[in-house]
Amino acid sequence: MKGSGPSRPVFSFCRRLASSCSGFLVAWFPHLPGTRTLPKAIGMGLSLAALALGCAANRPSLPRHPGAPPALAAPAPRPTPHPGSNPVLRIGLRKASGGVAVTVVPSARAMLVDAATGHRLAVLPSGQPARLVLDVHAGQIQIERPGPVIAAPSVRIQVRGGRLAIPTTSGRYPSPLLVYPAAGGLQVVNEVRLETYLEGVLPGELPPSFAPEAQKALAVAARTYALRNLDKHTDAGYDLCDGPHCQVYLGHTTASPRGLRAVRATRGLCVWFRGQLACTFYSADCGGQTTFAREVPLPDMPAPPPSYLRPVRDAPRPAGPDYCRRSSHHWWSARVPVAELEARLNEDPGTAVGKLLSARFGDRDVTGRVQRVFLEGEVLAPTGATQRLTRMLSGWEFRRRVGPRQMRSTLAKIERVSPEEFRITGTGNGHGLGLCQIGADGMARPPYYANFRQILRHYYPGVQVGKEG
Ligand SMILES: [Zn+2]
Ligand SMILES: [Zn+2]
Structure with missing residues (x-):
């Protein structure tokens, strides 16, 4: 969640410094491609205006994602799955969403199906792009690829043994992707199992150079955070977004071998407090002292704030050097x-x-x-x-x-x-609540050699680490 140290642009570690915390909304600008038949700006304007009118008239102008809640009903919260079940998470891809079209390229033979009925719509050869275009008036998604245009209210693209690339965002994702109309245009969701999701989160949240035990501590904290927060985007029909608002998710990447090994070495492990998943906020650099939950008004802070989110001196002894002193923004x-x-x-x-x-x-x-x-x-x-x-x-x-x-x-x-x-x-850099990312790296290195359990128990005093609460 924060710094300027790492140079890789994708680290939410850096961006969270800027956006101040995991729960802090950051501004983002939807990608808005044009339509085929109108000049770009006009097509976009008309399409979005039609969307807005549909909403204003309170009529079902657009088909809803089959998994999305009815417009006027309170969304049902998703029961928390057991971490050992490796549940499927629905991750909203922010940069790929919001426009009236999205292009997907499979790395192997892919199948496009009607997401509501499961009926096969088309088969896509490896490397063949398919452009999915929102037809606002028909309330359908048109699939453009060689051959006749096919349409469906929502589309699932699945590929066996390959990835799905979205060229406009340079992202590559494990199968499947779900595309459906939403308030601002098309919504693209990656349906991905928890452990695979985490393999795409670690490289976004921590520089690959960080110590293996620090990577493991973050993998456990990120797994816990994901399972605790599956209701953050229920209204939009998915669980978590792929930005620092939730946790940065890069999709399929080999950018961090240590991150990958950390996820696999800690499979199913979470942070627990009195039988419940703990609230595992983290920040980049605590400045040598973490803070109280009550001092950080994050929107996803439980009430009352948990007791384990309390000030911790981030050093081996009160007068010792800060674990996070290596931070470029200490x-x-x-x-x-x-x-x-x-x-x-x-x-x-x-x-x-x-x-x-x-x-x-x-x-x-x-x-x-x-x-x-x-x-x-x-x-x-x-x-x-x-x-x-x-x-x-x-x-x-x-x-x-x-x-x-x-x-x-x-x-x-x-x-x-x-x-x-x-x-x-x-x-310090960031809100300073919970785990200090640079401090965790300092703890894991000589002369301290802390393991990930010791790191987690240092920043969240009183918690347990395990597969069960
Ligand atoms: Zn989010
Ligand atoms: Zn610190």
């Missing part, structure tokens, strides 16, 4: 122009201060993370006179406004270094 400093901060605060009426006069960090929690930020500004009253305005934000909200790349954690201080500039300095 200590950081950012210069923030007053005008820039002012503009970001003024974007939201809830944080607007007018002309920013001062910013001061107030109360801190026991780990040193700032809890309250006091802002003073000046606005123009309707009479034309200037008026002083004071605001108090949480440290979390202030960080969100500054930007998590500039203010990497709330374990920080702020000073005005000139009339035009603030300087924010701090330690």
Whole structure:
């Protein structure tokens, strides 16, 4: 979930630094290809307008994914499967979804079937692309490949002993892919078994150079997180998305042999607390001290917050060196122009201060993370006179406004270094809750040589690691 250290662009490890945490929504921009018959922008606009009208009229203008809940009924939560059953998970592929067309290329002979009835629609030779296009008016998906066009309300593409590539995103996925119409265009879902899913998660969440025991600790934490959070996207007809909002999933990849071995070596193992799957949040770099669950307002935080998500000194002894000191952002400093901060605060009426006069960090929690930020500004009253305005934000909200790349954690201080500039300095990267990814790597290396069970019990005190709760 965070840093600039690893250079591979896919690590959510890096992106989570930017987005601040696993449960934090990040903006994303749907890929929107054009249609065959209209200029790109017009076709796209009309298609999406038709979708919007269908929704507005509250009529079933589009067929629903057979697994998706009825429009007006509360979605049924999925019972938590046993980790040993290696259940099938439905992973929503964000970058491949949202457009009116998607192209899929199989690496072996593939079958396209009607997802609702199971009837065979077409056979696709190895390497032959099929373009699936949403026909909004007919409420169907048209399959374009050599031969007559075939249509179905939802399509499952399956291949035996091969992968399914989506050229527009450079992703390759294990079989099958399910494609169905959704509110924003086509939704593409990879139906994948838990252990195979995790093999695509480890390379997205941790650099391949991290120590094997740290990889295993993350594999167990990621397995637990997935099983605990299968209801995150129930409304959209799938379980988890493939981004840092849930866990980054890269599909089929050989980018991290250590990650692959870690998943296989820990097959079926989860983190448990009193018989229940534990809440295994993790962040990139805790700054030497993890924090309280109550200090991190993640949307998927259980209430009341679990007791094992509490401050842990991330070092072998109280005065010892931090396990995460190797992090390239363990200590950081950012210069923030007053005008820039002012503009970001003024974007939201809830944080607007007018002309920013001062910013001061107030109360801190026991780990040193700032809890309250006091802002003073000046606005123009309707009479034309200037008026002083004071605001108090949480440290979390202030960080969100500054930007998590500039203010990497709330374990920080702020000073005005000139009339035009603030300087924010701090330690750590991310929310600092639960497992510290760089700290886990530090624990696994000399001179500590911790194993993955010791690493997990260090960051989640009181939990058990096993196949059963
Ligand atoms: Zn998600
Ligand atoms: Zn740490």
